[in-house]
Amino acid sequence: MALNGAETKACEAAASAPMLDQVQTWAAVNSGSRNLAGLRTMAGLLADAFSALPGALELVPPDPVNVVDADGSVRAIEHGDHLLLTVRPEAPVQLLFTGHYDTVFGADHSFQTLRWLEDSRLNGPGTADMKGGLALMLAALKAVETTPAAAQLGYQVLIDSDEEVGSPSSAALIARSARGKAAAFTYEPALPDGTLAGARAGSGNFSLVVSGRSAHAGRNPEDGRNAVLAAADLALRLEKAIGPRLSINPAKIDGGGPNNVVPDRAILRINFRPATPEDEARARAHLDSAVAMVAAEREVNIHVHGGFGRPPKPLDPAAERLFGLVRDCGADLGLDVAWKATGGVCDGNNIAAQGVPVVDTMGARGGAIHSAEEFLIPESLPERAKLSTLAILRLAERGRP
Known part of the structure; x- marks a missing residue:
């Protein structure tokens, strides 16, 4: 017109x-x-x-x-x-x-x-x-x-x-x-x-704070609970949820220290991009499940900080x-x-x-x-x-x- x-x-x-x-x-x-x-x-x-x-x-x-x-x-x-x-x-x-x-x-x-x-x-x-x-x-x-x-x-x-x-x-x-x-x-x-x-797509940004237990890396490593390994384990488990409507980017792991100390603290920074509200719910469920499994299997505590700030x-x-x-x-x-x-x-x-x-x-x-x-x-x-x-x-x- x-x-x-x-x-x-x-x-x-x-x-x-x-x-x-x-x-x-x-x-x-x-x-x-x-x-x-x-x-x-x-x-x-x-x-x-x-x-x-x-x-x-x-x-x-x-x-x-x-x-x-x-x-x-x-x-x-x-x-x-x-x-x-x-x-x-x-x-x-x-x-x-x-x-x-x-x-x-x-x-x-x-x-x-x-x-x-x-x-x-x-x-x-x-x-x-x-x-x-x-x-x-x-x-x-x-x-x-x-x-x-x-x-x-x-x-x-x-x-x-x-x-x-x-x-x-x-x-x-x-x-x-x-x-x-x-x-x-x-x-x-x-x-x-x-x-x-x-x-x-939507976007969610999370910082997963892993608390383990320090120990001497040579004398008694079995007494430690390696937070960096737990963070890496989390990243690999979360990667498995990647699909055509959900991308996941483990972007950074902070933590660790001297080579002869089992690290007791690590932070995994990760971004999710769900295409639909249903994908966002699936991503959150997968995150909760991975956190629970890694915490139990590696005997660490994991605090989830962040959320889905941008809905699809x-x-x-x-x-x-x-x-x-x-x-x-x-x-x-x-x-x-x-x-x-x-x-x-x-x-x-x-x-x-x-x-x-x-x-x-x-x-x-x-x-x-x-x-x-x-x-x-x-x-x-x-x-x-x-x-x-x-x-x-x-x-x-x-x-x-």
């Missing part, structure tokens, strides 16, 4: 927003997930920018999070505040827009500066993932606010500080914000050709309808919108777990994310801002996907 006058005007307004300037300003700020000073600076810049929208804006403190250190001890770890904007909560149509402002590049990482590549792509930390997405999200919402349809539309904008480390301090806030929404858009980058992520995100009928709406909007703008399944995870997994349809790659086109070759395709900023604007307006009109 052709765009009507209000849609055309709003799309043009979104496309003309100073998105590239914003991206360059924001990407110049190091906001690595553990760089609290940089996160504070970035949160302030975003609060200033998003205050151009109506509604109540707040910086929500992170939930407490614990991590297991290499010696098996548990300690608290800090995260940045999360930006939450609530607009017209009593409006008949309620949507959710999410993103993150942390990057994988810490304050001590060598990748800190922006440069233009020969093919006019912008190389820089977070340009695609996802400061470009935040800029075009803001442009689209500001354009929507100029239309009569805005009166029918309420929404929340949630931009968290910890997505790149699994959103441990924002997961509960994401869940609360998603409940009751008709649909959601998350602004992770699309692939360079514009392809979106469709179904996503299959494409259900509501999600398929939302993808269809975005595809149709793209067609009306002259864009070919397609999607495919991926093993990657993001906050969209957590939104879908609340029964809310979500398209989670509504951001800019770009690539090589999580590397020093990360790049943004600048012409995708106005292109994708128009796509979001049109999709939001049509959701406001229809009330649901």
Whole structure:
């Protein structure tokens, strides 16, 4: 269908927003997930920018999070505040827009500066993932606010500080914000050709702390209980659960010491990627079984720390309808919108777990994310801002996907 006058005007307004300037300003700020000073600076810049929208804006403190250190001890770890904007909560149509402002590049990482590549792509930390997405999200919402349809539309904008480390301090806030929404858009980058992520696997991260018994490796090794061997045994047993819909990656074993001492402490770090909720349940059952068997057979204690922070995100009928709406909007703008399944995870997994349809790659086109070759395709900023604007307006009109 052709765009009507209000849609055309709003799309043009979104496309003309100073998105590239914003991206360059924001990407110049190091906001690595553990760089609290940089996160504070970035949160302030975003609060200033998003205050151009109506509604109540707040910086929500992170939930407490614990991590297991290499010696098996548990300690608290800090995260940045999360930006939450609530607009017209009593409006008949309620949507959710999410993103993150942390990057994988810490304050001590060598990748800190922006440069233009020969093919006019912008190389820089977070340009695609996802400061470009935040800029075009803001442009689209500001354009929507100029239309009569805005009166029918309420929404929340949630931009968290910890997505790149699994959103441990924002997961509960994401869940609360998603409940009751008709649909959601998350602004992770699309692939360079514009392809979106469709179904996503889930993700679970665990630290399995093994406590054995030390002994002299030559004089009385039989009195010891080797924690490193137990951790390795666990990894091999868990590997047996790998299948076409469940990947398991034993990533690291911490522990051990001098060669003449039977090690009494080890920590196995492991990641699960289940394709469906049923696969997640199978993975958890297999983990519990392996832990019980190794603990009994090797006479060690094993503490399981962690969990499935990203539920699987299959494409259900509501999600398929939302993808269809975005595809149709793209067609009306002259864009070919397609999607495919991926093993990657993001906050969209957590939104879908609340029964809310979500398209989670509504951001800019770009690539090589999580590397020093990360790049943004600048012409995708106005292109994708128009796509979001049109999709939001049509959701406001229809009330649901």
